[in-house]
Amino acid sequence: MPSRYADNRFMWQQTLIQLKARPRGFHLITRDIEAALPELSEYQTGLLHLLLQHTSASLSLNENADPAVRRDFERFFNRLTPWHSEYEHADEGPDDLPAHFKASLLGCQLSLPIQNGRLALGTWQGIYLGEHREQGGSRRILATLHGI
Amino acid sequence: MPSRYADNRFMWQQTLIQLKARPRGFHLITRDIEAALPELSEYQTGLLHLLLQHTSASLSLNENADPAVRRDFERFFNRLTPWHSEYEHADEGPDDLPAHFKASLLGCQLSLPIQNGRLALGTWQGIYLGEHREQGGSRRILATLHGI
Amino acid sequence: MPSRYADNRFMWQQTLIQLKARPRGFHLITRDIEAALPELSEYQTGLLHLLLQHTSASLSLNENADPAVRRDFERFFNRLTPWHSEYEHADEGPDDLPAHFKASLLGCQLSLPIQNGRLALGTWQGIYLGEHREQGGSRRILATLHGI
DSSP states (O other): OEEEEEEEEEEEEEEEEEEOOOOOEEEEOHHHHHHHHHGGOOSSEEEEEEOOOSEEEEEEEESSSSSHHHHHHHHHHHHHHHOOTTTTTOOOOHHHHHHHHHHHHHEEEEEEEEEEEEEEOTTTTTEEEEEOOOTTTSSSEEEEEOOO | OOOEEEEEEEEEEEEEEOOOOOOOEEEEEEHHHHOOOGGGGOOSSEEEEEOOOOOOOEEEEEEOOOOHHHHHHHHHHHSSSOOOOOSSSTTTTHHHHHHHHHHHHSSSSSEEEEETTTEETTEEEEEEEEEOOOTOOHHHHHHHEEEO | EEEEEEETTEEEEEEEEOOOOOSSSEEEEEHHHHHOOOGGGGEEEEEEEEOOOOOSSSEEEEEEEEHHHHHHHHHHHHSSOOOOOOSOTTEEEETHHHHHHHHHHHEEEEEEEEEEEEEOOOOEEEEEEOOOOTTTTTTTEEEEEEEE
C-alpha cells in the first residue's frame, strides 16, 4: 500500500514497486511504472521520483520504439566497461564490477514531470531498466510522487 | 503560458521552453532557461526540474567560462561513442546511435535548487545542452518549478 | 543555519554542507550528509536534493561495503578519460579536463527519497563523492529538503 498525504490540493505519496526478474540487458519499463501508480491520474502538476535501490542495475531515459536500440545499448556498455586485470573487487564474478560502473554511468534515479495526470515524457522517450547482472533477480524501485 | 498554482506560500508551475536549433556540439543555455522563467524571482526556496524531451540530446552541468571546454567535450564524447560494425540500429545515419548513447551517459533531466529568487548554481557551473545530432532542430524542455 | 519554512505539515529547508578536503578518488559521504541534516528525522515522506556546486567533482550512488570498489572506480574512470593531444583546454593541469568529463559522466546532483525520517536508500547504496582533482580542497553541497 502506498503511504499518502493530502492537504487542500498538495499531495505526497510513496509506493514501493517490485519489478519482476529480467535477463541481462536493457528493458523498457514505462508501462510497469505507470501500471503500479494509478494515482498519477490525480495529479494535475507534479513530479515522480524513482530510486532504483540497487548498485548493479540502472534507470535511464531513451528511445522507446526500436528494440534494436536496447540491444545496441547492451553492446555499447559492455564495450565501455571491459574487465581489466588491475581491478581488485574480483570475487563476485566478471559481470559484477562492470555492473557497478554501468550503474554510475547511467544513474539509478530519475525525476519525471507529471502533467494533467500523466507522465510528460517526450514522444520517443521511455524508461529503461538496465539489468547489468546475469542473475539480478527482482528489482525494487521506490517511487515518490508529489504535486497538486 | 505556464500553468500555475499557489496556495498560501506553496507554489507549483510548469512551462514548456522551446530552444532554438543549434549546431552539433555543447552549448551553454543557463541564460535561455532563466530568461524563459521570470517567475524564478518569486521563489525564496525551491527546485527547478528540467526534462529535455528528446533522446538524441542531453542536459548536464559543467564549466561556464572557457568555450574550449565545450569543444573538448564534443571531442571527448565523440571518441567515447564511435560507430561499431556490430550495431543494429543503423538506418538513421552514423550520428544517431552515438547520440542515443550520449543522451544516456550525460542524462536529459536535472533538478536545480532555487534560493532567494535565483538558481543556486556554483560559481563555475552552467547548464549544457548537448546537441548530438547534425540536424537536431529546435529542442523542447519541460520546466517544473515548485517551492515557497 | 538552514533556512526553513513549514505550513501545516508541508516543509521546505535549505542547508549548505561544507565537506572537508579529500584526496583524489571516490569517497563514501552518506554519514557526512546525514550528520549535517538532523532535520531529516522530522520528515515522514519527502525528498532530499543535493547539488555539488563544482565542475571537477561528482556525486553518485554505488556500493557502500567494499572499499576496493571505490579504488576500482578511480582506476576505471581514469582509463575512461585519458588525456589526448587534441584537447584545447590544457592550462590547468592534466587532471583538470578529465575531471570535467568525469563530473558530467557521473553527475553532480542527486534526489533521494526520505521515508520515516531517514534516507530510503537500498541496503548496499551509499553516496559517493568523486574527488577528481589532485588538490580539490573543501567542496560545497547545497542540500534542499522538502516533504511532510
